[in-house]
Every structure is written in C-alpha cells, then in structure tokens.
Amino acid sequence: MSSAPLQPILRPHPPSSISSFSSPRRTQPSPRARPCRLAAAREMPWPHVLTVAGSDSGGGAGIQADVKACAALGAYCSSVITAVTAQNTAGVQGVHLVPEEFIRKQLNSVLSDMSVDVVKTGMLPSVGIVRILCESLRKFPVKALVVDPVMVSTSGDSLSDPSTLANYRDELFAMADIVTPNVKEASKLLGGVSLHTVSDMRDAAASIYKFGPRYVLVKGGDMPDSSEAIDVFYDGKEFIELRGHRIKTCNTHGTGCTLASSIAAELAKGSTMLHAVRVAKNFVESALDHSKDLTIGNGPQGPFDHLFRLKCPPYNIGSQQRFNQDSLFLYAVTDSRMNKRWGHSIEDAVKAAIEGGATIVQLREKDAESREFLEAAKACVEICKSSGVPLLINDRVDIALACNADGVHVGQSDISARKVRELLGPGKIIGVSCKTPAQAEQAWNDGADYIGCGGVFPTTTKANNPTLGFEGLKTVCLASKLPVVAIGGINATNAGSVMELGIPNLKGVAVVSALFDREHVMAETRNLRSILTNALCSV
Numbered sequence: 001m002s003s004a005p006l007q008p009i010l011r012p013h014p015p016s017s018i019s020s021f022s023s024p025r026r027t028q029p030s031p032r033a034r035p036c037r038l039a040a041a042r043e044m045p046w047p048h049v050l051t052v053a054g055s056d057s058g059g060g061a062g063i064q065a066d067v068k069a070c071a072a073l074g075a076y077c078s079s080v081i082t083a084v085t086a087q088n089t090a091g092v093q094g095v096h097l098v099p100e101e102f103i104r105k106q107l108n109s110v111l112s113d114m115s116v117d118v119v120k121t122g123m124l125p126s127v128g129i130v131r132i133l134c135e136s137l138r139k140f141p142v143k144a145l146v147v148d149p150v151m152v153s154t155s156g157d158s159l160s161d162p163s164t165l166a167n168y169r170d171e172l173f174a175m176a177d178i179v180t181p182n183v184k185e186a187s188k189l190l191g192g193v194s195l196h197t198v199s200d201m202r203d204a205a206a207s208i209y210k211f212g213p214r215y216v217l218v219k220g221g222d223m224p225d226s227s228e229a230i231d232v233f234y235d236g237k238e239f240i241e242l243r244g245h246r247i248k249t250c251n252t253h254g255t256g257c258t259l260a261s262s263i264a265a266e267l268a269k270g271s272t273m274l275h276a277v278r279v280a281k282n283f284v285e286s287a288l289d290h291s292k293d294l295t296i297g298n299g300p301q302g303p304f305d306h307l308f309r310l311k312c313p314p315y316n317i318g319s320q321q322r323f324n325q326d327s328l329f330l331y332a333v334t335d336s337r338m339n340k341r342w343g344h345s346i347e348d349a350v351k352a353a354i355e356g357g358a359t360i361v362q363l364r365e366k367d368a369e370s371r372e373f374l375e376a377a378k379a380c381v382e383i384c385k386s387s388g389v390p391l392l393i394n395d396r397v398d399i400a401l402a403c404n405a406d407g408v409h410v411g412q413s414d415i416s417a418r419k420v421r422e423l424l425g426p427g428k429i430i431g432v433s434c435k436t437p438a439q440a441e442q443a444w445n446d447g448a449d450y451i452g453c454g455g456v457f458p459t460t461t462k463a464n465n466p467t468l469g470f471e472g473l474k475t476v477c478l479a480s481k482l483p484v485v486a487i488g489g490i491n492a493t494n495a496g497s498v499m500e501l502g503i504p505n506l507k508g509v510a511v512v513s514a515l516f517d518r519e520h521v522m523a524e525t526r527n528l529r530s531i532l533t534n535a536l537c538s539v
C-alpha cells in the first residue's frame, strides 16, 4: 500500500499547489514576523485546522460540526464563514451569502496571523468564493487541503450554485489533498452518472481522481440500506473499501462535515491520509452509535453528539502524539511469574529493561490482582514517561484507562481492537496478535497501530501456541499493512536471524523470557539490543 500509516504523504504536489506533508511545519516564512512574547518559552504545537464553510443555525452540520469534531480530536479550529443558513432538523429554510470581499478578509485575518496546518472546506456557495479561497491558499500555503464538495444537504436542499461545479473541478480539486464527495455529489461532479453499487463508487473515485486531488474518498452513507456503511478510498493506484457498521439512527445530519474535519484534524496531528480517514470514519461511527437515541428537534434528520467522549470517563480526547513504528525495535513484555522467580518487582524489571535499551514495554500480568496491578502499572507509566518509552497493557483496557497508559495489546480472543479503539480514543496505541493474513487485515480495519506475529519459534511462555516459523512470519508481514513485531521464543541466539530476514514492515522483536526469566534484566536487554542493531546494520 502506498500510504503505510505514519509515513509522510509521498506524492509530490504540482508546483503551483500547496506544500507537502514531508516538508517542515511551514514551507515559507510567515509573511508577518511573530513578535516574541515569551522568548524563552518552548513552543507547544497545537494542531490547527481552518474550516472554510457555512454556518448551520441548527448546530448539527457546517462550521458548528467542524469546530466540535476538531475539538473532540484535539485540534484547534479557526473558521471562515462563507454563508449563514437558516436550518434545522427539517431542512434548510434560507441561505444568506457572506459578501465575497468579507470572506477574503476573514481568510487574510486567520492565515496571515496563525500557523494553520490544514484547511478544510465545506459550503463554498459561489464561483467567486472558490476563486478567493484558491488565491488565499496560493498566498498562504498550508500542509494539506481537505475538500468536502458540499452541494446538497442530506435533507435535499441545494447549498451551492451549480455554476461552481466547473470551478471546483478545474481549480480547487487540483490543489486538494483529498476530496470527499458523497454519492450524490460524486454523481453531480461527473455529469449525473448514477451510483448504485460499490463498484460504481470505485469508478466515480477513479474519475474524480483525474481532476487532480491526491486522494479521493467517495462516501456511502446515503447508499441503500445495508448492515454496513461503505466508503471507497482511492490513491490513484489502489481502491480500499472502508467498511463500518451502519448505525440505525436518524441522527446523521452533519456526518459528511464531521468526517472531513476529522480527517483534517488527524492530518494536522501528523497522520498519513489513509490513517486519518480510518480514524475519522471510526469517530463518526462511534459518535452516531453513542447518539442514536438522542432527540433534538422534530424533523427527520437530527444532529449527533461529537463530544460523546466527555461523557465517557476518563475524558479521553486523544493524544497529540502519533505512534512511532520504530519503537517496536526491542519490545519488552513482562511476566509476573518470571519476576517472582527472580525476586524482581514489576517496576524494577521495567526500569532495568529500559536502562538496557528496550524501546517499548508491555505489562502482561496474567495472574495479578487488579488493584495491585493498577498500582504497579501507575508506577511503570511514570518510569516509562520519564524515559520516553511507550507503555502498553496486555488485555486490560480498564487498567490502561485507569493508569493512562500509552495503549493496549490484545489477542484474537480478547476484546476486539475496534472496541478498544472506541474506548481508548484515536491517540492511543493498539496492537493485536495475529497469525494469519486475514487476522492482519482485520487488525488494520479495526484501527490497530501494529500487529504482533508469532510464535516464530517454539515457546514455553504461552501454552498451545502453534509455531509459524520464518515462512509463516513472512506471509503475515507481506499481507500486513501495519508494522509488525515478531514474537515467540526469540532470544539472544536467534533474534539476529529474525532481523536479518530484512522484511520492510518487520520493525522489531518482542521478548519475554530472554529478558525477564533472567537474573540480570538490564544486561540481557543491552546484549539483545546490540545483537539487533548489528543484525539491522548487516541487512
């Protein structure tokens, strides 16, 4: 897949267009030098999305949805209002356009002062507005442009003059990183072709791609009733069908705006496009699920609750930090029985592993009492945080939430990664144990960040664990769109041979007994780390 998670977006933009993700935060110096208020203060980045869209008086779609979605996902959201609509759950009763020169003024105010990462567009009701936006983007380049070509509301009301179609296609799409039409909009953009099947959505995505965006997402929320809500993602080479559960609810007003601004928020946080789209789709699905029985208004299409997570302690708004795949290099997995055998506390074992060079730690405490485990986990969170090493918890989402760990690792018979993502939010790390390509595909679809694959060698740590060998490992790695850490019977004697396989997405090895069923955990870790580093250098 060309857009593996967490890699910078690779396809270079045409020269006239906005800057690439791989470039630094700003490609051009800010036109106005920022006065230094606190010279010595460390700059705290705050991912910033600017939405250029219409106001929805009912509060469910448009600017209001964008601001809530960005807030829910941890991004700052500024807004340029293109139109004010009189709208409610029954439909759109009126549209009042903001004068074009005043839209230019708003754009100038925001873009000349603030470091905007991503611009997201919604309702752009006139040709002049599209033109002004393109001019502003050329003057003030941003990292990415997300275009939601809003033309008709879900209620069927027109939100854009038909004359804007050509200028959307010819000017704005060529500058866009992603364009996200729903099926009706895709049809309009393509001169009225009808879209009834997923195959039609693929054809439409390929045709829209030719207008110049880097990626296209044709959304299937309004496709005929089925148990799934399917969107089609296209990167110019491969079509990916993003399948989610279709939530049975009338509260779908604003899904399109929310999806696009969530993509923008994730891009602003540094995600790759496909990852951003997956997080955004999961977010919409979760929000609809939490809001399916809410009632606001008397019309057929109600709004939903973007901030549903505020009602689910512990107020998880997602972290600003994305998962770094390189942290899988030397993955230390603790085992309480081994620690007991050697008289080590969990904290001491973790400290020693980190001092020896472990790059990520998982607490796998199968026999521990919850209260005792939580206390140890809290102490380990502090130890790991001070060393910049992520700490994951095996299985126990409750413990991970209670100690604010960096993530959770689950097996095939545990709670699903999709559910874990819903519980932990978009910013946490989720790993899944996988033995087959199908399981790897499922982990990817569920929004996991990495997979653990094994047992590579026979192991005594886990009962009834079939051995995959190098061939099984290679098969799963090749099929996996996620980074992989190899596990199962790996020790100082065989770890080098695993890394020497040279499989691109095999990022490291996970080790239990070879580190923790030993007296000197730090020395063992240090030794293993140097073996891995040497093996990597020899590939």
Ligand SMILES: Nc1ncnc2c1ncn2[C@@H]1O[C@H](COP(=O)(O)OP(=O)(O)O)[C@@H](O)[C@H]1O
Residues within 6 Å of the ligand: 154, 181, 182, 183, 219, 220, 221, 222, 229, 230, 231, 244, 245, 246, 247, 248, 249, 252, 254, 255, 256, 257, 259, 281, 284, 285, 288
């Ligand atoms: N009932 C639903 N259940 C789950 N996801 C949905 C539902 N309706 C829409 N979606 C999702 O919401 C996002 C926005 O899609 P859509 O509603 O088609 O866009 P628009 O609001 O622009 O018409 C898509 O990811 C789509 O799959």
Ligand SMILES: Cc1ncc(COP(=O)(O)O)c(N)n1
Residues within 6 Å of the ligand: 053, 054, 055, 056, 061, 062, 063, 085, 087, 122, 123, 150, 152, 153, 154, 155, 159, 252, 253, 254, 255, 256, 257
């Ligand atoms: C101001 C404004 N912008 C966009 C939409 C589309 O949202 P949806 O397709 O979910 O009705 C809308 N109804 N109002």
Ligand SMILES: [Mg+2]
Residues within 6 Å of the ligand: 154, 221, 252, 253, 254, 255, 256
């Ligand atoms: Mg919708």
